[in-house]
Amino acid sequence: xxDGKTADLEARRxxxxxxxxxxxxxxxxxxxxxxxxxxxxxxxxxxVLEPVLTRIGEAWCRERISLAQGYVAxxxxxxxxxxxxxxxxxxxxxxxxxxxxxxVEDDYHSLGRKMVxxxxxxxxxxxxxxxxxxxxxxxxxxxxEHGARVIGVSAMMLTTAENIRAVRAELDARGLSGRIxxxxxxxVFKLRPELVREVGGDGSAPSAIQAPxxxxxxxxxxxxxxxx
Amino acid sequence: xxxxxxxxxxxxxxxxGRLQPRFPRLRTVFLDSMLHMRPATLxxxxxxxxxxxxxxxxxxxxxxxxxRIVELxxxxxxxKTQGINCCEILLGREEYRRLRRAGAFFFLPEWTARxxxxxxxxxxxxxxxxxxxxxxxxxxxxxxxxxxxxPVPEDTLEDISDTLGLPMSVKMVGVARLEENIAxxxxxxxxx
Numbered sequence: 001x002x003d004g005k006t007a008d009l010e011a012r013r014x015x016x017x018x019x020x021x022x023x024x025x026x027x028x029x030x031x032x033x034x035x036x037x038x039x040x041x042x043x044x045x046x047x048v049l050e051p052v053l054t055r056i057g058e059a060w061c062r063e064r065i066s067l068a069q070g071y072v073a074x075x076x077x078x079x080x081x082x083x084x085x086x087x088x089x090x091x092x093x094x095x096x097x098x099x100x101x102x103x104v105e106d107d108y109h110s111l112g113r114k115m116v117x118x119x120x121x122x123x124x125x126x127x128x129x130x131x132x133x134x135x136x137x138x139x140x141x142x143x144x145e146h147g148a149r150v151i152g153v154s155a156m157m158l159t160t161a162e163n164i165r166a167v168r169a170e171l172d173a174r175g176l177s178g179r180i181x182x183x184x185x186x187x188v189f190k191l192r193p194e195l196v197r198e199v200g201g202d203g204s205a206p207s208a209i210q211a212p213x214x215x216x217x218x219x220x221x222x223x224x225x226x227x228x
Numbered sequence: 229x230x231x232x233x234x235x236x237x238x239x240x241x242x243x244x245g246r247l248q249p250r251f252p253r254l255r256t257v258f259l260d261s262m263l264h265m266r267p268a269t270l271x272x273x274x275x276x277x278x279x280x281x282x283x284x285x286x287x288x289x290x291x292x293x294x295x296r297i298v299e300l301x302x303x304x305x306x307x308k309t310q311g312i313n314c315c316e317i318l319l320g321r322e323e324y325r326r327l328r329r330a331g332a333f334f335f336l337p338e339w340t341a342r343x344x345x346x347x348x349x350x351x352x353x354x355x356x357x358x359x360x361x362x363x364x365x366x367x368x369x370x371x372x373x374x375x376x377x378x379p380v381p382e383d384t385l386e387d388i389s390d391t392l393g394l395p396m397s398v399k400m401v402g403v404a405r406l407e408e409n410i411a412x413x414x415x416x417x418x419x420x
Contacts, residue, residue: 023357063266066352071362106312108328110366132366133329158295159312191268192295 009047016052020073021065029079041084041091045122049077050209053119057207061190071111077118094126099215100142101152102130104163109156112186115208116152123212136166143180149222150215152183153201161188161195168200178225181218185211230255232417233281235274236289237261239314239338242377243403244289250407251414254287261338262350264313267294285417289410291317307417309409317409318373318401331368335388335396337378343388360392370396375403 012035019028036044056073059065084091099120103113110132117127128146130138139151155161164184171177184201185208196204202221205214234256236244241258248256257277263270271294278286286306288297291313300306311317315334316324327334339346344356353359370389374380380398389396 023354025358063268066350067265068347068352068354068358068362072358075358075361106325108366157292157312158298159292187267188295191271 012048013052013055016048016076017055020052020056020076021069023068023072025072025076025079028076029083032076032080033083036080036084036089041080041087041089044080045084045091049080050119050122053077053115054209057115057209061207067111070115074111074115074118077122078114081118081121091122092124093121095124096126096219097150097215098126098128098146098148099150099152099219100128100130100139100146100148101154102134102139103132104153104155104160104167105133105135106163107155107157107160107186108132109154109186112156112208113152113154116154116185116211119208119211120215125212125215136163136170139167140170140174140176140180144176149179150181150183150218152185152211152215155184155186156188158188158192158195161186161192161199164199164201171200179222181222183211183214183218232285232287232414233257233277233283234287234289235259235277237264237291237293237314239336240289240317240406242337243375243406246377247403247407247410251410254410254414256289257281261314262346264291264293265350270294271296287410287413287417289317304420305417307413307420309406309413311409315373318375318406320405327371331366332371333363333367333369333394335370335372335385337373337375337381340372340381340384340388343384356391363392363394367394370394372396372398374398374400375406376400377403 016028016031032044032049035048053073056065060070085093101113101117103110117129120127128142130142143151153164153167155164168182171180181202182200184196184199184204189195189204203214203218205211230253232254234254236256236258238258239261244256259273263273274296284305288308290297290308291311292298297308301308309317314336347353347356347359372385385396
Protein backbone atom coordinates (compact mmCIF):
# COMPACT_ATOMS: atom_id res chain seq x y z
CA UNK A 1 0.00 0.00 0.00
CA UNK A 2 1.48 3.38 -0.94
CA ASP A 3 2.41 5.78 1.87
CA GLY A 4 0.83 9.24 2.08
CA LYS A 5 3.60 10.97 0.13
CA THR A 6 3.55 8.44 -2.67
CA ALA A 7 -0.23 8.54 -2.86
CA ASP A 8 -0.13 12.34 -3.01
CA LEU A 9 2.40 12.23 -5.85
CA GLU A 10 0.34 9.73 -7.76
CA ALA A 11 -2.77 11.87 -7.32
CA ARG A 12 -0.92 14.95 -8.58
CA ARG A 13 0.41 13.08 -11.60
CA UNK A 14 -3.07 11.82 -12.43
CA UNK A 15 -4.48 15.32 -12.03
CA UNK A 16 -1.80 16.77 -14.31
CA UNK A 17 -2.32 14.03 -16.90
CA UNK A 18 -6.06 14.73 -17.05
CA UNK A 19 -5.49 18.50 -17.26
CA UNK A 20 -3.02 18.00 -20.12
CA UNK A 21 -5.44 15.81 -22.04
CA UNK A 22 -8.19 18.39 -21.55
CA UNK A 23 -5.87 21.16 -22.75
CA UNK A 24 -6.32 22.99 -19.44
CA UNK A 25 -2.96 24.67 -19.71
CA UNK A 26 -3.33 27.35 -17.03
CA UNK A 27 -4.69 24.94 -14.43
CA UNK A 28 -1.99 22.41 -15.24
CA UNK A 29 0.77 24.99 -14.83
CA UNK A 30 -0.84 26.21 -11.58
CA UNK A 31 -0.79 22.64 -10.27
CA UNK A 32 2.91 22.32 -11.06
CA UNK A 33 3.77 25.72 -9.59
CA UNK A 34 1.88 24.88 -6.41
CA UNK A 35 3.91 21.70 -6.06
CA UNK A 36 7.13 23.57 -6.87
CA UNK A 37 6.37 26.13 -4.16
CA UNK A 38 6.36 23.38 -1.55
CA UNK A 39 8.90 20.92 -2.90
CA UNK A 40 11.03 22.88 -5.36
CA UNK A 41 11.14 23.08 -9.15
CA UNK A 42 13.54 20.16 -9.44
CA UNK A 43 11.06 17.90 -7.67
CA UNK A 44 8.20 19.30 -9.76
CA UNK A 45 10.11 18.30 -12.89
CA UNK A 46 11.48 14.96 -11.71
CA UNK A 47 8.58 13.68 -9.62
CA VAL A 48 5.53 15.10 -11.38
CA LEU A 49 6.18 16.51 -14.85
CA GLU A 50 8.55 13.91 -16.28
CA PRO A 51 6.49 10.85 -15.27
CA VAL A 52 3.39 12.46 -16.77
CA LEU A 53 5.19 13.43 -19.98
CA THR A 54 6.52 9.90 -20.21
CA ARG A 55 2.94 8.63 -20.02
CA ILE A 56 1.91 11.20 -22.63
CA GLY A 57 4.79 10.07 -24.85
CA GLU A 58 3.76 6.42 -24.54
CA ALA A 59 0.16 7.31 -25.40
CA TRP A 60 1.43 9.34 -28.36
CA CYS A 61 3.39 6.36 -29.65
CA ARG A 62 0.23 4.24 -29.52
CA GLU A 63 -1.75 7.04 -31.25
CA ARG A 64 -3.96 7.28 -28.17
CA ILE A 65 -3.59 11.05 -27.89
CA SER A 66 -4.05 13.76 -30.45
CA LEU A 67 -1.59 16.19 -31.95
CA ALA A 68 -3.29 18.91 -29.89
CA GLN A 69 -2.81 17.07 -26.61
CA GLY A 70 0.86 16.50 -27.40
CA TYR A 71 1.25 20.16 -28.27
CA VAL A 72 -0.43 21.39 -25.09
CA ALA A 73 1.63 19.00 -22.94
CA UNK A 74 4.78 20.50 -24.42
CA UNK A 75 3.55 24.04 -23.79
CA UNK A 76 2.77 23.22 -20.15
CA UNK A 77 6.29 21.88 -19.66
CA UNK A 78 7.69 24.94 -21.41
CA UNK A 79 5.67 27.24 -19.13
CA UNK A 80 7.11 25.52 -16.06
CA UNK A 81 10.67 25.89 -17.35
CA UNK A 82 10.08 29.58 -18.10
CA UNK A 83 8.74 30.07 -14.57
CA UNK A 84 11.76 28.28 -13.14
CA UNK A 85 14.17 30.35 -15.22
CA UNK A 86 12.57 33.62 -14.15
CA UNK A 87 12.71 32.81 -10.44
CA UNK A 88 15.54 31.83 -8.14
CA UNK A 89 14.56 28.20 -8.47
CA UNK A 90 16.57 25.11 -7.57
CA UNK A 91 16.17 23.70 -11.08
CA UNK A 92 19.51 23.33 -12.81
CA UNK A 93 19.08 24.94 -16.22
CA UNK A 94 21.73 25.38 -18.93
CA UNK A 95 24.36 23.41 -17.02
CA UNK A 96 25.08 21.04 -19.93
CA UNK A 97 25.82 21.68 -23.56
CA UNK A 98 25.00 23.69 -25.50
CA UNK A 99 23.46 21.54 -28.21
CA UNK A 100 21.91 22.58 -31.51
CA UNK A 101 18.61 21.20 -32.76
CA UNK A 102 16.29 21.83 -35.72
CA UNK A 103 14.14 20.29 -38.43
CA VAL A 104 16.06 19.37 -41.54
CA GLU A 105 15.69 21.31 -44.80
CA ASP A 106 12.15 21.02 -46.21
CA ASP A 107 10.72 19.67 -42.95
CA TYR A 108 8.16 21.75 -41.06
CA HIS A 109 6.86 19.27 -38.50
CA SER A 110 7.99 21.00 -35.34
CA LEU A 111 6.02 19.28 -32.59
CA GLY A 112 8.48 16.45 -31.95
CA ARG A 113 11.44 18.79 -32.01
CA LYS A 114 9.79 21.05 -29.46
CA MET A 115 9.13 18.11 -27.17
CA VAL A 116 12.78 17.12 -27.44
CA UNK A 117 13.78 20.67 -26.56
CA UNK A 118 11.58 20.61 -23.46
CA UNK A 119 13.04 17.33 -22.23
CA UNK A 120 16.60 18.42 -22.91
CA UNK A 121 16.12 21.71 -21.07
CA UNK A 122 14.45 19.98 -18.15
CA UNK A 123 17.52 17.73 -17.97
CA UNK A 124 19.81 20.77 -17.75
CA UNK A 125 20.86 21.12 -21.39
CA UNK A 126 21.23 24.51 -22.99
CA UNK A 127 19.40 24.18 -26.31
CA UNK A 128 19.96 26.30 -29.41
CA UNK A 129 16.78 25.66 -31.43
CA UNK A 130 17.14 26.68 -35.08
CA UNK A 131 13.49 25.92 -35.94
CA UNK A 132 12.12 24.41 -39.15
CA UNK A 133 13.65 23.95 -42.62
CA UNK A 134 17.27 24.37 -41.58
CA UNK A 135 20.04 24.16 -44.19
CA UNK A 136 22.87 21.68 -43.49
CA UNK A 137 25.51 24.40 -43.27
CA UNK A 138 23.38 26.38 -40.80
CA UNK A 139 23.36 23.45 -38.35
CA UNK A 140 27.11 23.24 -38.45
CA UNK A 141 27.76 26.98 -38.38
CA UNK A 142 25.55 27.24 -35.28
CA UNK A 143 27.30 24.30 -33.61
CA UNK A 144 30.70 25.90 -34.20
CA GLU A 145 29.51 29.33 -33.10
CA HIS A 146 28.12 28.02 -29.80
CA GLY A 147 30.64 25.25 -29.17
CA ALA A 148 28.04 22.47 -29.44
CA ARG A 149 29.25 18.88 -29.60
CA VAL A 150 25.86 17.44 -30.56
CA ILE A 151 23.49 18.42 -33.36
CA GLY A 152 19.95 17.01 -33.22
CA VAL A 153 18.12 16.85 -36.55
CA SER A 154 14.43 16.05 -36.80
CA ALA A 155 12.49 14.83 -39.84
CA MET A 156 9.02 13.41 -40.16
CA MET A 157 8.96 11.91 -43.64
CA LEU A 158 11.27 9.54 -45.50
CA THR A 159 12.24 12.05 -48.16
CA THR A 160 13.02 14.80 -45.67
CA ALA A 161 14.91 12.32 -43.46
CA GLU A 162 17.09 11.57 -46.47
CA ASN A 163 18.05 15.27 -46.50
CA ILE A 164 19.96 14.54 -43.27
CA ARG A 165 22.62 12.92 -45.45
CA ALA A 166 23.61 16.43 -46.47
CA VAL A 167 24.25 17.34 -42.81
CA ARG A 168 26.47 14.27 -42.44
CA ALA A 169 28.27 15.14 -45.69
CA GLU A 170 28.88 18.69 -44.47
CA LEU A 171 30.28 17.41 -41.15
CA ASP A 172 32.58 15.03 -43.02
CA ALA A 173 33.65 17.70 -45.49
CA ARG A 174 34.64 20.05 -42.66
CA GLY A 175 36.42 17.28 -40.77
CA LEU A 176 34.08 17.59 -37.79
CA SER A 177 32.50 14.14 -37.64
CA GLY A 178 34.46 13.01 -34.57
CA ARG A 179 33.97 16.22 -32.65
CA ILE A 180 30.33 16.92 -33.47
CA UNK A 181 27.95 14.00 -33.12
CA UNK A 182 24.68 13.74 -35.05
CA UNK A 183 21.44 12.76 -33.32
CA UNK A 184 18.48 12.06 -35.58
CA UNK A 185 14.81 11.54 -34.82
CA UNK A 186 11.22 11.90 -35.94
CA UNK A 187 8.23 9.77 -36.80
CA VAL A 188 9.80 8.07 -39.81
CA PHE A 189 12.67 6.65 -37.72
CA LYS A 190 10.15 4.70 -35.69
CA LEU A 191 8.72 3.18 -38.86
CA ARG A 192 12.19 2.65 -40.39
CA PRO A 193 14.85 2.29 -37.63
CA GLU A 194 17.52 1.32 -40.19
CA LEU A 195 17.33 4.89 -41.53
CA VAL A 196 19.41 6.16 -38.58
CA ARG A 197 22.56 4.63 -40.06
CA GLU A 198 21.50 5.12 -43.67
CA VAL A 199 21.34 8.90 -43.28
CA GLY A 200 24.55 9.04 -41.27
CA GLY A 201 23.13 9.46 -37.78
CA ASP A 202 25.28 8.63 -34.75
CA GLY A 203 22.21 7.72 -32.71
CA SER A 204 18.50 8.14 -32.17
CA ALA A 205 15.99 7.83 -29.35
CA PRO A 206 12.59 6.16 -29.64
CA SER A 207 10.85 9.05 -27.87
CA ALA A 208 11.49 12.62 -26.77
CA ILE A 209 11.76 11.60 -23.11
CA GLN A 210 14.80 9.49 -24.02
CA ALA A 211 16.55 12.34 -25.83
CA PRO A 212 18.57 13.51 -22.78
CA UNK A 213 20.13 10.04 -22.42
CA UNK A 214 21.04 10.01 -26.10
CA UNK A 215 22.59 13.47 -25.93
CA UNK A 216 24.57 12.47 -22.79
CA UNK A 217 26.00 9.51 -24.71
CA UNK A 218 26.81 11.45 -27.85
CA UNK A 219 28.42 14.30 -25.88
CA UNK A 220 30.60 11.76 -24.07
CA UNK A 221 31.54 10.15 -27.39
CA UNK A 222 32.56 13.54 -28.72
CA UNK A 223 34.85 14.12 -25.74
CA UNK A 224 36.32 10.61 -26.09
CA UNK A 225 36.90 11.24 -29.77
CA UNK A 226 39.05 14.25 -28.90
CA UNK A 227 40.99 12.58 -26.07
CA UNK A 228 44.73 12.39 -26.81
CA UNK B 229 -8.38 -0.51 -71.11
CA UNK B 230 -7.86 0.71 -67.57
CA UNK B 231 -4.52 -0.93 -66.82
CA UNK B 232 -3.19 1.44 -64.16
CA UNK B 233 -4.52 1.52 -60.62
CA UNK B 234 -4.45 5.01 -59.18
CA UNK B 235 -4.27 5.23 -55.39
CA UNK B 236 -5.09 8.80 -54.51
CA UNK B 237 -5.47 10.89 -51.42
CA UNK B 238 -9.10 11.89 -50.93
CA UNK B 239 -7.97 15.49 -50.89
CA UNK B 240 -7.85 15.30 -54.70
CA UNK B 241 -11.18 13.54 -55.26
CA UNK B 242 -13.04 16.50 -56.79
CA UNK B 243 -10.04 17.50 -58.91
CA UNK B 244 -9.61 13.94 -60.15
CA GLY B 245 -13.29 13.90 -61.08
CA ARG B 246 -12.49 16.66 -63.53
CA LEU B 247 -9.22 15.15 -64.76
CA GLN B 248 -10.29 11.52 -65.00
CA PRO B 249 -11.43 11.74 -68.69
CA ARG B 250 -7.88 12.86 -69.62
CA PHE B 251 -6.46 9.61 -68.26
CA PRO B 252 -8.58 6.81 -69.70
CA ARG B 253 -6.15 4.07 -68.62
CA LEU B 254 -6.33 5.14 -64.98
CA ARG B 255 -8.79 3.62 -62.50
CA THR B 256 -8.57 5.48 -59.21
CA VAL B 257 -9.41 4.54 -55.64
CA PHE B 258 -9.38 7.22 -52.95
CA LEU B 259 -8.24 6.96 -49.35
CA ASP B 260 -9.35 9.24 -46.52
CA SER B 261 -7.22 12.40 -46.52
CA MET B 262 -7.02 12.38 -42.71
CA LEU B 263 -4.81 9.28 -42.89
CA HIS B 264 -2.02 11.81 -43.46
CA MET B 265 -2.06 12.19 -39.69
CA ARG B 266 -1.61 8.43 -39.14
CA PRO B 267 1.14 7.20 -41.48
CA ALA B 268 1.22 3.67 -40.07
CA THR B 269 -2.52 3.29 -40.69
CA LEU B 270 -2.16 4.81 -44.16
CA UNK B 271 0.52 2.23 -44.88
CA UNK B 272 -1.84 -0.57 -43.82
CA UNK B 273 -4.62 0.77 -46.04
CA UNK B 274 -2.29 0.94 -49.03
CA UNK B 275 -1.11 -2.61 -48.39
CA UNK B 276 -4.78 -3.64 -48.17
CA UNK B 277 -5.64 -2.06 -51.54
CA UNK B 278 -2.60 -3.65 -53.21
CA UNK B 279 -3.44 -7.05 -51.73
CA UNK B 280 -7.07 -6.83 -52.86
CA UNK B 281 -6.43 -5.43 -56.33
CA UNK B 282 -3.08 -7.08 -57.21
CA UNK B 283 -2.46 -4.51 -59.97
CA UNK B 284 0.37 -4.68 -62.51
CA UNK B 285 0.91 -0.93 -62.47
CA UNK B 286 0.22 1.56 -59.69
CA UNK B 287 0.25 5.33 -59.70
CA UNK B 288 0.16 7.06 -56.31
CA UNK B 289 -1.45 10.48 -56.45
CA UNK B 290 0.03 11.31 -53.11
CA UNK B 291 2.74 13.20 -51.29
CA UNK B 292 5.42 11.34 -49.35
CA UNK B 293 2.89 10.73 -46.58
CA UNK B 294 4.22 7.32 -45.55
CA UNK B 295 7.60 5.68 -46.29
CA ARG B 296 5.76 2.81 -48.03
CA ILE B 297 4.74 5.07 -50.95
CA VAL B 298 8.28 6.33 -51.50
CA GLU B 299 9.82 2.87 -51.21
CA LEU B 300 7.32 1.22 -53.55
CA UNK B 301 7.90 3.92 -56.15
CA UNK B 302 11.58 3.00 -56.33
CA UNK B 303 10.46 -0.33 -57.79
CA UNK B 304 9.26 -1.23 -61.25
CA UNK B 305 5.50 -1.02 -61.68
CA UNK B 306 5.03 1.89 -59.28
CA UNK B 307 5.23 5.66 -59.69
CA LYS B 308 4.01 8.72 -57.84
CA THR B 309 3.26 12.36 -58.39
CA GLN B 310 6.19 14.65 -57.62
CA GLY B 311 5.88 16.54 -54.34
CA ILE B 312 6.34 15.92 -50.63
CA ASN B 313 2.70 16.80 -49.90
CA CYS B 314 -0.54 17.79 -51.60
CA CYS B 315 0.32 21.49 -51.59
CA GLU B 316 3.62 20.89 -53.38
CA ILE B 317 1.86 18.63 -55.90
CA LEU B 318 -0.49 21.51 -56.79
CA LEU B 319 2.08 24.30 -56.62
CA GLY B 320 5.34 22.78 -57.78
CA ARG B 321 8.48 22.55 -55.68
CA GLU B 322 9.84 26.07 -55.98
CA GLU B 323 6.55 27.89 -55.46
CA TYR B 324 5.63 25.66 -52.52
CA ARG B 325 8.99 26.29 -50.85
CA ARG B 326 8.77 30.01 -51.49
CA LEU B 327 5.30 30.29 -49.98
CA ARG B 328 6.07 27.96 -47.09
CA ARG B 329 9.19 29.90 -46.17
CA ALA B 330 7.15 33.10 -46.35
CA GLY B 331 4.99 31.68 -43.53
CA ALA B 332 1.92 30.37 -45.37
CA PHE B 333 -0.43 27.79 -43.86
CA PHE B 334 -2.39 26.19 -46.68
CA PHE B 335 -6.06 25.37 -46.88
CA LEU B 336 -7.22 23.02 -49.63
CA PRO B 337 -10.82 22.80 -50.86
CA GLU B 338 -11.49 19.24 -49.66
CA TRP B 339 -11.03 19.97 -45.98
CA THR B 340 -11.75 23.68 -45.78
CA ALA B 341 -15.49 23.06 -45.57
CA ARG B 342 -14.99 20.91 -42.46
CA UNK B 343 -12.10 22.85 -40.96
CA UNK B 344 -13.58 23.03 -37.47
CA UNK B 345 -14.11 19.29 -37.44
CA UNK B 346 -10.55 18.72 -38.64
CA UNK B 347 -9.01 20.89 -35.93
CA UNK B 348 -11.31 19.76 -33.13
CA UNK B 349 -11.93 16.08 -33.90
CA UNK B 350 -9.04 14.97 -36.10
CA UNK B 351 -6.30 17.04 -34.49
CA UNK B 352 -7.94 17.10 -31.05
CA UNK B 353 -8.06 20.80 -30.24
CA UNK B 354 -11.08 20.66 -27.95
CA UNK B 355 -13.13 23.82 -28.43
CA UNK B 356 -10.34 25.06 -30.70
CA UNK B 357 -8.14 25.82 -27.66
CA UNK B 358 -4.49 26.06 -28.62
CA UNK B 359 -4.93 26.03 -32.42
CA UNK B 360 -4.29 29.74 -32.84
CA UNK B 361 -1.10 29.69 -30.78
CA UNK B 362 0.24 26.58 -32.50
CA UNK B 363 -0.34 28.04 -35.96
CA UNK B 364 1.10 31.44 -35.08
CA UNK B 365 4.32 29.87 -33.88
CA UNK B 366 5.29 28.99 -37.46
CA UNK B 367 2.83 30.76 -39.77
CA UNK B 368 1.89 34.37 -40.41
CA UNK B 369 -0.91 33.98 -42.96
CA UNK B 370 -3.38 31.54 -44.47
CA UNK B 371 -3.51 30.71 -48.15
CA UNK B 372 -6.45 28.95 -49.78
CA UNK B 373 -5.41 27.05 -52.89
CA UNK B 374 -8.27 27.40 -55.36
CA UNK B 375 -8.22 24.51 -57.81
CA UNK B 376 -11.15 25.98 -59.74
CA UNK B 377 -13.24 22.84 -59.32
CA UNK B 378 -15.46 23.98 -56.46
CA PRO B 379 -16.56 27.56 -55.68
CA VAL B 380 -14.28 29.45 -53.28
CA PRO B 381 -16.05 29.27 -49.89
CA GLU B 382 -15.71 32.97 -49.12
CA ASP B 383 -17.76 32.92 -45.90
CA THR B 384 -15.89 29.93 -44.54
CA LEU B 385 -12.52 31.54 -45.28
CA GLU B 386 -13.62 34.69 -43.50
CA ASP B 387 -14.75 32.60 -40.54
CA ILE B 388 -11.39 30.81 -40.41
CA SER B 389 -9.46 34.07 -40.52
CA ASP B 390 -11.63 35.68 -37.83
CA THR B 391 -11.48 32.65 -35.56
CA LEU B 392 -7.81 31.83 -35.87
CA GLY B 393 -6.54 35.39 -36.15
CA LEU B 394 -4.42 35.26 -39.29
CA PRO B 395 -5.08 37.01 -42.63
CA MET B 396 -6.45 34.82 -45.40
CA SER B 397 -5.88 35.14 -49.12
CA VAL B 398 -6.82 33.01 -52.12
CA LYS B 399 -4.38 31.77 -54.74
CA MET B 400 -5.75 30.41 -58.00
CA VAL B 401 -3.76 27.29 -58.82
CA GLY B 402 -6.17 25.36 -61.04
CA VAL B 403 -5.57 21.71 -61.90
CA ALA B 404 -3.08 22.15 -64.76
CA ARG B 405 -0.03 21.37 -62.65
CA LEU B 406 -1.75 18.35 -61.10
CA GLU B 407 -2.60 17.13 -64.60
CA GLU B 408 1.00 17.61 -65.79
CA ASN B 409 2.26 15.91 -62.66
CA ILE B 410 0.05 12.86 -63.22
CA ALA B 411 0.93 12.70 -66.92
CA UNK B 412 4.65 12.79 -66.11
CA UNK B 413 4.27 10.05 -63.49
CA UNK B 414 2.31 7.88 -65.92
CA UNK B 415 5.03 8.34 -68.52
CA UNK B 416 7.61 7.19 -66.00
CA UNK B 417 5.45 4.22 -65.13
CA UNK B 418 5.09 3.08 -68.73
CA UNK B 419 8.76 3.71 -69.52
CA UNK B 420 9.98 1.33 -66.81
